[in-house]
Amino acid sequence: MALRAVRSLAILSNPLRTYSTSGPLVNVSINEKTGIATATLQRPPVNSLNLELLTELCTTLEQLEKNKSRGLILTSSSNTVFSAGLDIYEMYKPNMDRYKQFWTTLQQTWINLYGSSYPTVAVVNGHAPAGGCLLALSCEYRIMLNNFTIGLNETKLGMIAPTWFAASMRNAIGTRQTELALITGNLFTTDEALKIGLVDEVVQSKNEALEKAGKFFDKFKRIPPHARTMTKTSLRGADIQALVKSRNEEMNKLTAFINDPKLQEAIGMYLESLKQKQNK
Numbered sequence: 194m195a196l197r198a199v200r201s202l203a204i205l206s207n208p209l210r211t212y213s214t215s216g217p218l219v220n221v222s223i224n225e226k227t228g229i230a231t232a233t234l235q236r237p238p239v240n241s242l243n244l245e246l247l248t249e250l251c252t253t254l255e256q257l258e259k260n261k262s263r264g265l266i267l268t269s270s271s272n273t274v275f276s277a278g279l280d281i282y283e284m285y286k287p288n289m290d291r292y293k294q295f296w297t298t299l300q301q302t303w304i305n306l307y308g309s310s311y312p313t314v315a316v317v318n319g320h321a322p323a324g325g326c327l328l329a330l331s332c333e334y335r336i337m338l339n340n341f342t343i344g345l346n347e348t349k350l351g352m353i354a355p356t357w358f359a360a361s362m363r364n365a366i367g368t369r370q371t372e373l374a375l376i377t378g379n380l381f382t383t384d385e386a387l388k389i390g391l392v393d394e395v396v397q398s399k400n401e402a403l404e405k406a407g408k409f410f411d412k413f414k415r416i417p418p419h420a421r422t423m424t425k426t427s428l429r430g431a432d433i434q435a436l437v438k439s440r441n442e443e444m445n446k447l448t449a450f451i452n453d454p455k456l457q458e459a460i461g462m463y464l465e466s467l468k469q470k471q472n473k
């Protein structure tokens with residue numbers, strides 16, 4: 194795995210080549226004509242975000258930044274799930290060293306994606322609960338296929354969405370809608386999500402989504418990149434700085450929280466309910 198990762202990075206760091214690198218969990222291809230990268234999450238069955246997937250995604254984002262990428266489309270190799278959010282097994286009876294690494298990598302992935310200097314589009318081609326919704330919200334533009342659900346449903350699991358999850362949603366749909374969405378843990382249908390501005394466009398197919406994504410990137414052809422980036426930073430920078438300042442404190446609080454026997458019981462029951470669903 195280490196060898197493959199090194200190969201991917203070597204290819205990514207040569208800006209003149211046609212890129213197509215396949216990490217085991219994130220496939221990255223770069224369109225030679227447009228310079229736009231497509232990162233496809235490929236961890237079946239549901240792209241749940243475990244330490245390995247997050248590490249690969251985080252590294253990909255760092256490389257794109259370093260190589261002054263023209264833009265990123267984030268999508269999924271599944272036809273039904275964009276991402277099921279955090280891998281619940283990372284939070285269930287966790288090994289604390291791994292858990293700390295997992296959470297630190299999640300924080301850094303968000304910082305890299307939410308604060309990227311290049312434009313970002315999420316092609317949400319399946320369900321996007323919790324951490325899946327966070328990834329989509331971290332992009333600048335969301336194009337979602339019909340008949341799926343999206344939202345921050347943490348309260349339904351007995352958990353609390355961290356402040357930076359909430360900030361990402363608040364910046365997209367406003368404080369009132371965010372409060373309602375978070376306290377109820379609501380998962381919105383695609384049409385509901387469009388109505389409240391949680392997604393920007395609804396489409397019928399992934400091809401249509403990719404076409405619309407291209408149109409979004411076209412908007413920046415005549416805009417000086419530094420003006421674009423500085424504007425984005427002026428809108429998102431404070432929330433990113435808030436996490437940078439509090440990341441250790443958050444880690445300490447979460448360490449206590451995750452070891453609460455009541456929470457562990459709730460997570461165990463939730464995992465069981467997911468399995469039961471399959472047996473129906």
Ligand SMILES: CCCC/C=C/CC(=O)SCCNC(=O)CCNC(=O)[C@H](O)C(C)(C)COP(=O)(O)OP(=O)(O)OC[C@H]1O[C@@H](n2cnc3c(N)ncnc32)[C@H](O)[C@@H]1OP(=O)(O)O
Nearest residue numbers: 239241277278279280281282320322323324352353467468
């Ligand atoms: C400490 C504070 C942190 C607070 C922040 C939390 C953020 C999070 O992201 S928590 C994770 C929340 N995620 C969810 O609630 C999603 C749960 N999953 C689903 O609702 C569905 O799986 C789906 C709608 C995404 C897809 O449904 P589908 O019918 O296609 O697949 P399933 O049969 O339900 O699942 C297949 C398989 O995958 C396992 N699985 C599903 N989600 C997760 C997950 N998030 N982590 C780990 N594993 C997951 C599911 O149990 C099935 O496994 P088995 O085949 O072994 O039964």
